[in-house]
Amino acid sequence: MPIHEVSLIKPENIIEHEELIIDGVDVSGHWSTFIEPRAVTDYNEEMEKEISGLAGGEFIHRCWQCGSCTNACTINAMNSDFNPRYWIYLIRMGMEDELLIDKDIIWQCVSCNKCTSACPRDVNPEGVMKATAHWLELKGHTPKPNSMIFDEGFSEQVFKTGKIEDGLVLRDFLSKSGQSLNQPWLISMVFGLVKKLPLTMLTRLGLATFFRPKTRDWGNARAAIEEYVAEKEVEKHQLLGLDGHQQKDMENG
Ligand code: SF4
Numbered sequence: 001m002p003i004h005e006v007s008l009i010k011p012e013n014i015i016e017h018e019e020l021i022i023d024g025v026d027v028s029g030h031w032s033t034f035i036e037p038r039a040v041t042d043y044n045e046e047m048e049k050e051i052s053g054l055a056g057g058e059f060i061h062r063c064w065q066c067g068s069c070t071n072a073c074t075i076n077a078m079n080s081d082f083n084p085r086y087w088i089y090l091i092r093m094g095m096e097d098e099l100l101i102d103k104d105i106i107w108q109c110v111s112c113n114k115c116t117s118a119c120p121r122d123v124n125p126e127g128v129m130k131a132t133a134h135w136l137e138l139k140g141h142t143p144k145p146n147s148m149i150f151d152e153g154f155s156e157q158v159f160k161t162g163k164i165e166d167g168l169v170l171r172d173f174l175s176k177s178g179q180s181l182n183q184p185w186l187i188s189m190v191f192g193l194v195k196k197l198p199l200t201m202l203t204r205l206g207l208a209t210f211f212r213p214k215t216r217d218w219g220n221a222r223a224a225i226e227e228y229v230a231e232k233e234v235e236k237h238q239l240l241g242l243d244g245h246q247q248k249d250m251e252n253g
């Protein structure tokens with residue numbers, strides 16, 4: 001698996017002598033550059049298996065490192081450190097410490113799926129980014145990212161009612177992520193909607209805030225979904241070797 005745009009040589013391992021003469025030949029400066037050997041001893045051989053066991057990470061093994069995902073990526077265009085191809089390489093190699101250097105930006109994936117469209121191997125790089133962010137959180141390397149708080153609130157509402165009420169999803173997200181409802185962008189969006197939407201639709205939206213819509217006869221579907229989710233949670237925690245206490249600690253933040 002080639003590495004094109006990221007170097008694994010750490011700057012502190014590059015040694016140069018300002019003044020060095022060997023056998024009468026001046027090899028000072030970059031002529032004397034050498035790289036100190038580096039032995040990686042802390043491979044996490046389970047990392048690919050663990051991340052591929054989380055939703056979205058299933059096809060990571062297909063990656064052939066072409067770089068099309070990174071080339072197409074919306075976030076990479078703004079920050080070249082955001083590099084799905086490179087992270088997939090590190091995960092498959094088990095280089096956990098290298099991955100952890102970027103742990104605070106992996107969650108920034110905006111799910112635009114340009115990478116997914118560009119990928120010739122159907123790896124689903126967007127899913128791998130989500131699975132990796134989730135893995136980082138489950139392993140205690142990062143707090144729960146806002147994108148995951150949003151996804152959980154969204155799913156919870158679908159599981160409960162079989163429907164989505166946008167206002168509730170938004171309020172729930174802002175409250176759980178510790179943000180106030182008094183966001184300037186939200187206020188301007190609400191005023192924009194009030195001006196543009198027909199009265200009937202506004203009334204429907206207002207009523208849905210107080211009387212939450214539900215899918216009729218949703219009970220059986222809900223029970224089946226909850227059973228499935230519970231099974232998947234157990235599988236996930238077994239795969240990552242997390243015990244019940246760790247699971248509870250993480251759920252409580
Ligand atoms: S889905 Fe995420 S990783 Fe893929 S192109 Fe968009 S921002 Fe980049």
Ligand code: SF4
Nearest residue numbers: 063064066067069119
């Ligand atoms: S586009 Fe697909 S195959 Fe190519 S590096 Fe990205 S994930 Fe791997």
